[in-house]
Amino acid sequence: MTAPVRTHPRHPALAAADPRLAALVAAEEQLQADTLRLIPSENYVSAAVLEASGTVLQNKYSEGYPGKRYYEGQQIIDQVEALAAERATSLFRMDHANVQPYSGSPANLAVYLAFLKPGDTVLGMSLPMGGHLTHGWGVSATGTWFRGVQYGVRRDTGRVDLDEVRDLARAERPRLIFCGGTAVPRTVDFAGFAEIAREVGAVLVADVAHIAGLIAGGAHPSPAPYADVVSTTTHKTLRGPRGAMLLSRAEHARAIDRAVFPGLQGGPHNQTTAAIAVALGEAAGPDFRAYAHQVVTNARTLGEELASRGFDLVSGGTDNHLLLIDLTSRGVPGKTAAKALDRAGIVVNHNTVPYDPRKPFDPSGIRIGTPALTSRGVPASEMAAVAQWITQAVEAARTGDEPAIAKVRAEVKELMDGYPAPGLPVG
Numbered sequence: 001m002t003a004p005v006r007t008h009p010r011h012p013a014l015a016a017a018d019p020r021l022a023a024l025v026a027a028e029e030q031l032q033a034d035t036l037r038l039i040p041s042e043n044y045v046s047a048a049v050l051e052a053s054g055t056v057l058q059n060k061y062s063e064g065y066p067g068k069r070y071y072e073g074q075q076i077i078d079q080v081e082a083l084a085a086e087r088a089t090s091l092f093r094m095d096h097a098n099v100q101p102y103s104g105s106p107a108n109l110a111v112y113l114a115f116l117k118p119g120d121t122v123l124g125m126s127l128p129m130g131g132h133l134t135h136g137w138g139v140s141a142t143g144t145w146f147r148g149v150q151y152g153v154r155r156d157t158g159r160v161d162l163d164e165v166r167d168l169a170r171a172e173r174p175r176l177i178f179c180g181g182t183a184v185p186r187t188v189d190f191a192g193f194a195e196i197a198r199e200v201g202a203v204l205v206a207d208v209a210h211i212a213g214l215i216a217g218g219a220h221p222s223p224a225p226y227a228d229v230v231s232t233t234t235h236k237t238l239r240g241p242r243g244a245m246l247l248s249r250a251e252h253a254r255a256i257d258r259a260v261f262p263g264l265q266g267g268p269h270n271q272t273t274a275a276i277a278v279a280l281g282e283a284a285g286p287d288f289r290a291y292a293h294q295v296v297t298n299a300r301t302l303g304e305e306l307a308s309r310g311f312d313l314v315s316g317g318t319d320n321h322l323l324l325i326d327l328t329s330r331g332v333p334g335k336t337a338a339k340a341l342d343r344a345g346i347v348v349n350h351n352t353v354p355y356d357p358r359k360p361f362d363p364s365g366i367r368i369g370t371p372a373l374t375s376r377g378v379p380a381s382e383m384a385a386v387a388q389w390i391t392q393a394v395e396a397a398r399t400g401d402e403p404a405i406a407k408v409r410a411e412v413k414e415l416m417d418g419y420p421a422p423g424l425p426v427g
């Protein structure tokens, strides 16, 4: 499909040593440059984050923690990890940060290891209602090694019902309660969850993987005053490298650290730790605050534009970066729509909607979000155009109108050309 590149402007050594792989990287750069990426868990990292994640820190083994390593030669790595942890605790206002989890799923598994024995009960949001696999869903290790009890959202509001959560917590007595999720378009009521957790003696984990960047930028309330543990990926709205962090109150620091290492992992990925530190430094700045608020403004505006074109939004809209769209009334299944949108240069994922009558692999909805387009500087005034393209592509999916899809793709590319992405080569 793509001709091998003999040179790559930013990766000359890679292009010389492995032209085939370099060509794939170049093709992916082109794809990310040309398309309107609306996957709410994706983003564009800065050139600085990208550089930090490709450094010689890659070459080190560092089992243990700063000052308590199992390998010598950690003079510099200790400083890198301490810097990342310090920036994390200061940005999220928690006592302790562990920046070693390889990604969000292992971070969550470490939380189970820190607080639960196999068979103990965990209360989390059900996957088809917007929760994450690792919140005790059946096919996940967290739902087979532990007893998962699940809350959902109300059919009439599309929102979490804390009365349901409280009733479940009182009846099931979970040791761990997860709040947050992957397809939750509304503000998480950390205070409400904390009250329930306190009443039943459970540890409250706020899984803010999706909204960490909004929290850091002041565009979503902070879980810090309420949660015992905050779990987050670093690569979604936070706009760092692929990785994760566990933040906690001081009393849980030791349990969390022991669970991550030696409980679950070996050596940390130091190049990722460095890139997390860079991302956290960026997230503490004024530009990031503006970005976080713009993500929300763009999502709200896009939601209004879609609703005015007759789209059915779960919960009626959004408070954050994410929209969940039920396509039942459009006569197109989620997957068919997502594939047509992809051909139109608009990248989304198919998603279950609450009480979805269709199967999870071919559900009724799509999930879209505004972090990546906001990182490119696309303003709210373009959301009407975005909504119009989504409308046209979904309609074209229903009627099989491929020329209409090709027309949208050309228009999308024209918009994207006007907003170069951070971290990608220009032109």
Ligand SMILES: *Cc1c(COP(=O)(O)O)cnc(C)c1O
Pocket: 041, 103, 104, 105, 106, 108, 131, 132, 134, 180, 181, 182, 207, 208, 209, 210, 233, 243
């Ligand atoms: C993305 C996500 C995770 C898992 O992150 P991975 O890095 O994909 O393992 C966990 N919890 C929530 C709520 C997420 O959105």
